[in-house]
Amino acid sequence: MGRLYIIDGFRGFFLLFMGIVHFNGILGTTIGRYNHHVVGWVEDAQGFVFISGMVVGLVYGKKFLRSDDPSTATRAIWARIRTIYSHHAGLIFIFLASALLLGAAVPNVLAPYAREPIVFTMTSLVFTSSSMHMGILPMYIGFMVFVPLAFRWLHEGKDPAFWALVGVCWLAAQTALAGFLMNLAQNGLRVAGVPVTFGIYFNLLGWQVLFFVGLFFGFRMAQGRLDLSVLSAPGYRLAFLIAGTGIILLAIYKLSLGNGVFPADFFTRDLVRNLNERSTLSTIYVAAFALDAFVIVWLLNAGVTDRAAWVRGLSGAIRWLFSRPALVFLGQHSLHVFSFHLLVFYAMGILVEHTDMTEFVRSLVLVAATASLWLAAWAHARMQSRGAVSQEPRAGSRTVPAKAATTTKR
Numbered sequence: 001m002g003r004l005y006i007i008d009g010f011r012g013f014f015l016l017f018m019g020i021v022h023f024n025g026i027l028g029t030t031i032g033r034y035n036h037h038v039v040g041w042v043e044d045a046q047g048f049v050f051i052s053g054m055v056v057g058l059v060y061g062k063k064f065l066r067s068d069d070p071s072t073a074t075r076a077i078w079a080r081i082r083t084i085y086s087h088h089a090g091l092i093f094i095f096l097a098s099a100l101l102l103g104a105a106v107p108n109v110l111a112p113y114a115r116e117p118i119v120f121t122m123t124s125l126v127f128t129s130s131s132m133h134m135g136i137l138p139m140y141i142g143f144m145v146f147v148p149l150a151f152r153w154l155h156e157g158k159d160p161a162f163w164a165l166v167g168v169c170w171l172a173a174q175t176a177l178a179g180f181l182m183n184l185a186q187n188g189l190r191v192a193g194v195p196v197t198f199g200i201y202f203n204l205l206g207w208q209v210l211f212f213v214g215l216f217f218g219f220r221m222a223q224g225r226l227d228l229s230v231l232s233a234p235g236y237r238l239a240f241l242i243a244g245t246g247i248i249l250l251a252i253y254k255l256s257l258g259n260g261v262f263p264a265d266f267f268t269r270d271l272v273r274n275l276n277e278r279s280t281l282s283t284i285y286v287a288a289f290a291l292d293a294f295v296i297v298w299l300l301n302a303g304v305t306d307r308a309a310w311v312r313g314l315s316g317a318i319r320w321l322f323s324r325p326a327l328v329f330l331g332q333h334s335l336h337v338f339s340f341h342l343l344v345f346y347a348m349g350i351l352v353e354h355t356d357m358t359e360f361v362r363s364l365v366l367v368a369a370t371a372s373l374w375l376a377a378w379a380h381a382r383m384q385s386r387g388a389v390s391q392e393p394r395a396g397s398r399t400v401p402a403k404a405a406t407t408t409k410r
Contacts, residue, residue, distance in 0.1 A: 004058075004395040005323050005328050005395070006300070006319065006322045006323050007051060007054060007055065007058075007331075007395035008055075008327075008328045008331035008332050008394055008395045009321075009322035009323050009324060009327040009328045009331055010047065010051050010322050010327075010331065011048060011051045011052070011055070011330075011331030011334050011395075012326070012327035012328055012329065012330030012331030012332075012334075013047075013321075013322060013327050013331075014044040014045075014047040014048040014051065015044070015048065015330050015331065015334060015337050015338060015341070015373065016327065016330060016370070016373065017035055017036065017037075017044045018044040018045065018048065018338075018341070019341040019344075019345075019369070019370055019373055020032055020035060020366070020370055021035060021037060021043075021044065022133050022341065022345050023341075023344070023345060023348060023365075023366055023369045023370065024366060026109075026345070026348050026349055026352050027348070027352060027362045027363075027365060027366050028362065029359060029362045029363045029366050030359065030363075031363055031366065032363075032366050038254070038255070038258070039251040039254055039255060040247075040250070040251060040254065040288070040292070041250055041254060041284055041285055041288035041289075042285075042288050042289050042292045045136065045202075046210055046281070046285065046289055048136070048334075049136070049139070049140075049207060049210045049211050049214070050210040050211065050213065050214040050289070050293070051214060051331075052140065052211065052214065052334070053143070053210065053211035053212060053213065053214030053215040053218065054214035054215065054217055054218035054221075054395075055214075055218060055393055055394065055395050056077075056144070056147060056211075056214075056215055056218060056393065057214065057215035057216065057217065057218020057219035057220075057221070057222065058218035058219070058221050058222050058395060059218075059222075059393040059394070059395075060073050060076060060077055060080075060147065060151070060393070061073075061151060061215075061218060061219040061221075061222030061223070062222045063076050064148075064151045064155070064222075065155070065222055065223060070148075070151075070152070073148065073151065074148045077144055077147050077148060080144065080393065081141055081144050081145070083335070084137060084140060084141050084144070084335060085141060087137060087335060087336075087339045088125075088134070088137040088138060088141070089125060090339075091131075091134065091137075091339060091342055091343070092121060092124050092125060092131070092134075093121075094343070095110055095113055095131055095346060096113050096117060096121050098110060098113075098346070098350070099111075099113035099114045099117065100113070100114075100117065102114075102350065105354060107349045107350050107353040107354070108349065108353065109131075109132050109345070109346055109349035109350075110346065110349070110350075112129075112131065112197070113131075115195075116195055116196075119194060119195060119196050120196075120197070123196055123197075123198070127141070127142070127200065128196075128198050128199075128200075129196070129197055129198060129199065129200070130199070130200035130201065132345075133342060133345060134200075134342060135200040135201045135202045136202070136338065137338075137339075138200050139200065139202045139204055139207060140211075142204050143204070143208055143211045143212070147215065150162060150212060150215060150219075151219065154216065154219050154220075162212075162216070166208065166209055166212050166213070167209075169205045169206075169208055169209070170205065170206055170208070170209045170281070170286070172205045173203045173204075173205035173206030173207075173280040173281065174206070174274070174280055174282060174283075176280070178203060178205060179199075179203070182198040182199060183198075185198065186198045201279055202279060203279050203280040203281070205280075206279070206280040206281035206282070207281050209281065209286065210281070210289065228297065228301045229301075231297070231298050231301045231302040232301070232302045232305075236298060236302060237298075237302065237306070239294070239298075240294070240295060240298045240299075240302075240303075243291045243294050243295050243298075244295055246291045247288070247291050247292060247295060250284070250288050250291070257276075296318060299311070299314055299315040299318055300315065300318060300319060303315035304316075304319075326374070329374065329377050329381075330373060330374065330377050331394070331395075332377070332381075332392065332394040333376065333377040333380045333381060333392055334392065335392060336376050336377065336379075336380040336392070337373050337376045337377050337380075339376075340372070340373065340375075340376030341373060341376075344369050344372055344373075348365070348369060351365075352365075380392070
């Protein structure tokens with residue numbers, strides 16, 4: 001079971017640092033700037049979407065495979081979609097009410113609700129607009145709609161069609177055609193007197209590659225067909241060393257971009273900009289994610305018994321970190337923790353914009369806001385234990401036994 005707990009641990013890690021980065025976007029503290037975003041191209045949103053796809057493939061894939069009626073899994077998936085949408089809509093109405101109540105004192109994070117309360121609220125409810133940092137929820141819902149089809153194709157052996165569709169959709173995102181059409185519709189409506197702004201930042205055609213690659217591996221786990229023993233072959237060890245070198249080189253490139261090593265217009269050049277486009281999950285993000293994922297998976301499997309002590313040590317460190325009960329606990333209550341972190345973020349936006357705080361106080365607020373994420377997980381766990389809410393999909397079971405939290409079975 002250790003491997004399953006580690007999946008929840010990864011999801012908890014991504015949630016934790018997603019909160020830190022978002023909170024610090026408002027607070028601007030020094031300590032909040034020191035995180036893996038500085039040196040890596042794989043950020044928390046990418047990891048969270050990938051792990052979410054894997055958990056969906058594992059949890060709902062088991063429902064699909066164990067039931068004589070495929071519609072059983074489909075009903076469970078739609079029930080989950082309704083739960084996610086309830087969080088999405090609930091947050092929107094909370095933000096709308098806050099903006100209207102604050103009046104002239106409305107902070108920048110709530111400004112769209114104050115400028116066009118009806119239009120922005122309605123477009124947000126139908127996923128054509130999005131409040132700051134809320135794009136993951138509508139994106140997740142959009143992906144979940146196609147999960148039953150993906151299960152059928154993978155179960156029926158239509159893997160080539162599955163991968164072809166994932167690849168073509170990603171390529172379509174790189175053309176920027178979707179953004180062009182949205183701007184065309186947006187400008188047309190504005191001319192007609194409807195001041196609407198389309199876009200949820202994430203291009204679903206691009207980002208779906210992470211979700212459905214994760215879903216593929218999760219579904220194979222549900223089938224009992226995910227055999228990673230091949231990673232112990234010598235050629236994969238060499239691939240690990242090459243991929244690790246690639247990660248280091250990408251980190252140097254990321255640091256160079258942020259520290260003025262290249263000419264001032266370097267990042268604005270078409271080729272460089274297109275390679276580094278996060279909203280469409282362009283080439284460098286996909287390549288970096290593939291390298292990171294391969295290195296971590298290899299370390300968690302073949303690295304455990306590698307001949308080099310430093311490799312075994314790195315493998316053990318990764319297994320130890322991502323099986324921490326605190327991270328696993330966050331990951332097991334991911335939807336509620338994510339939604340709560342948005343409430344904290346917007347409350348912080350109201351507080352900080354109208355309060356003069358020192359660096360020390362801002363740092364304390366960052367620590368307190370981050371710690372509050374466990375309060376959300378604890379509250380949801382309490383409601384689950386009382387039967388007040390449905391179980392949240394997770395890779396491992398509800399509690400984390402001491403041994404399972406620190407070991408990984410191979």
